[in-house]
Amino acid sequence: MQIRGTDYTALTWQGDALALGFFENATEISGDLAQLDDRLEGVLRELIEEKEFKGKAGQKLVARVGSKTPVKKLILVGLGEIEKFNSQVLADGAAAIARLAKTEKVKTLGISLPQREHDPAATAAILTEGILLALHQDNRFKSDPEDKEIKLTTVELLGLGEQATAISKAEKIVSGVILAREMVAAPANEVTPLTFTTIATELAQTYGLELEVLGQSECEALGMGAFLGVAKASDLPPQFIHLTYRPANPTKKLAIVGKSLTFDSGGLNIKGAGSGIETMKMDMGGGGATLGAAKAIAQLKPNVEVHFICAATENMISGKAMHPGDILTASNGKTIEVNNTDAEGRLTLADALVFAEKLGVEAIVDLATLTGACIVALGDDIGGLWSPNQELADQLKTAADKAGEKFWQMPMEAKYFEGLKSPIADMKNTGPRAGGSITAALFLQQFIKETPWAHLDIAGPVWTDKQNGVHNAGATGYPVRTLVQWVLGLVE
Numbered sequence: 001m002q003i004r005g006t007d008y009t010a011l012t013w014q015g016d017a018l019a020l021g022f023f024e025n026a027t028e029i030s031g032d033l034a035q036l037d038d039r040l041e042g043v044l045r046e047l048i049e050e051k052e053f054k055g056k057a058g059q060k061l062v063a064r065v066g067s068k069t070p071v072k073k074l075i076l077v078g079l080g081e082i083e084k085f086n087s088q089v090l091a092d093g094a095a096a097i098a099r100l101a102k103t104e105k106v107k108t109l110g111i112s113l114p115q116r117e118h119d120p121a122a123t124a125a126i127l128t129e130g131i132l133l134a135l136h137q138d139n140r141f142k143s144d145p146e147d148k149e150i151k152l153t154t155v156e157l158l159g160l161g162e163q164a165t166a167i168s169k170a171e172k173i174v175s176g177v178i179l180a181r182e183m184v185a186a187p188a189n190e191v192t193p194l195t196f197t198t199i200a201t202e203l204a205q206t207y208g209l210e211l212e213v214l215g216q217s218e219c220e221a222l223g224m225g226a227f228l229g230v231a232k233a234s235d236l237p238p239q240f241i242h243l244t245y246r247p248a249n250p251t252k253k254l255a256i257v258g259k260s261l262t263f264d265s266g267g268l269n270i271k272g273a274g275s276g277i278e279t280m281k282m283d284m285g286g287g288g289a290t291l292g293a294a295k296a297i298a299q300l301k302p303n304v305e306v307h308f309i310c311a312a313t314e315n316m317i318s319g320k321a322m323h324p325g326d327i328l329t330a331s332n333g334k335t336i337e338v339n340n341t342d343a344e345g346r347l348t349l350a351d352a353l354v355f356a357e358k359l360g361v362e363a364i365v366d367l368a369t370l371t372g373a374c375i376v377a378l379g380d381d382i383g384g385l386w387s388p389n390q391e392l393a394d395q396l397k398t399a400a401d402k403a404g405e406k407f408w409q410m411p412m413e414a415k416y417f418e419g420l421k422s423p424i425a426d427m428k429n430t431g432p433r434a435g436g437s438i439t440a441a442l443f444l445q446q447f448i449k450e451t452p453w454a455h456l457d458i459a460g461p462v463w464t465d466k467q468n469g470v471h472n473a474g475a476t477g478y479p480v481r482t483l484v485q486w487v488l489g490l491v492e
């Protein structure tokens with residue numbers, strides 16, 4: 001399937017299906033559309049009236065208009081209130097159109113949607129991402145998939161001019177989002193810590209990245225007692241992955257650190273009935289997105305050095321498991337009383353953050369399916385963002401907005417660290433239930449000395465049950481797009 005921009009408009013384009021977007025209560029037909037309506041013998045106006053199409057967000061309809069007409073089918077999608085128009089609305093509109101085109105077996109599709117900030121390149125990029133991500137179908141684990149092939153061969157983005165650069169850039173970003181989605185969607189018997197090494201090795205070979213993988217003994221030598229404490233009960237060897245994209249003369253040096261628990265049983269504080277333990281394959285979502293971002297950035301080649309770090313292991317139970325109450329020593333010398341083995345992500349991240357800071361980078365961002373408390377606070381669709389550095393927080397908010405992903409800044413409330421005080425060690429790994437996503441961020445902060453750092457809790461948005469109905473439910477690839485936009489935004 002090919003996506004391209006064109007100077008053709010809704011009026012002049014010819015093909016199987018023409019898709020039009022309308023803002024809420026703005027469905028009167030005028031200008032070009034009135035001329036198009038004349039060519040279609042008034043079908044457009046009739047359809048809008050007959051189906052009471054008001055342009056509400058999520059509203060959509062398809063109708064066949066003829067066989068000798070310049071377009072055979074019309075697809076109309078509602079974009080909601082014009083005041084609320086943003087990248088996400090535009091991407092959602094493109095996604096809805098792509099899905100309809102697929103079910104309608106359309107071969108050539110023309111899409112006419114309003115531009116984002118009068119910027120045809122940005123608009124083409126958002127549309128491309130929306131279309132490709134909506135059409136991505138994961139059939140790896142089906143012996144006889146229902147929808148084998150997509151009929152769509154050509155998608156033309158109307159009125160935007162050629163936009164080859166913007167579209168190819170978006171395709172690279174999408175390849176990273178899809179890698180993250182497929183890693184998250186694959187179960188824990190398919191994606192293990194060793195799979196992280198395999199995927200990182202493939203990325204390194206394909207895109208010329210540097211790769212360093214530390215095994216058990218190398219992590220021991222670095223004193224990574226927190227990470228290794230979590231890894232103790234797994235029969236699979238822990239893998240500490242450090243992948244580097246290094247341009248010749250970088251203007252910046254950054255690190256991205258992803259929580260990479262390929263399964264989280266809770267450990268001896270085992271997750272009980274109704275805890276969603278069967279969904280805990282997704283607990284490597286941060287690491288999946290880290291490798292997804294690496295894949296995109298390695299192709300986009302910005303002039304920024306980026307270190308991608310995944311401390312990959314499983315949180316399991318066995319006679320070798322860490323006990324609740326054990327005291328672990330992290331690689332910065334700090335001691336942690338593990339009062340709950342299910343707060344394992346922060347233990348693995350502790351050593352990964354210390355490692356990242358030693359690289360001498362200018363900023364560190366970690367991303368983690370860290371707490372159920374963050375889902376309680378922000379719901380399934382919004383990630384939490386914490387940073388003691390407002391400049392970095394603002395960069396990430398701008399990036400998320402551009403990417404069409406949602407983050408909400410949460411407080412680094414220093415006083416809550418009292419909840420993590422331990423009578424016997426430097427700190428506990430778990431505080432009180434209230435404010436649980438905040439104490440998690442405060443815990444991580446203990447492993448950063450001075451480098452600007454931000455923490456993204458993606459426990460909610462890494463997964464969706466309702467996205468587009470049954471198809472495409474599952475892994476979202478959050479927050480690959482935000483990370484890529486962040487890195488690109490630093491050199492634009």
Ligand code: BES
Pocket residue numbers: 264266276283340342343344345369370371372373430431436459460
């Ligand atoms: N991986 C979980 C967090 C999580 C929960 C992710 C639901 C996605 C969906 C994390 O390791 C965890 O178990 N956190 C505990 C922390 C608690 C023991 C302080 C939690 O959120 O309950």
Ligand code: MN
Pocket residue numbers: 264266315341342343344345
């Ligand atoms: Mn856990």
Ligand code: ZN
Pocket residue numbers: 261264283342344345369370
């Ligand atoms: Zn976890």
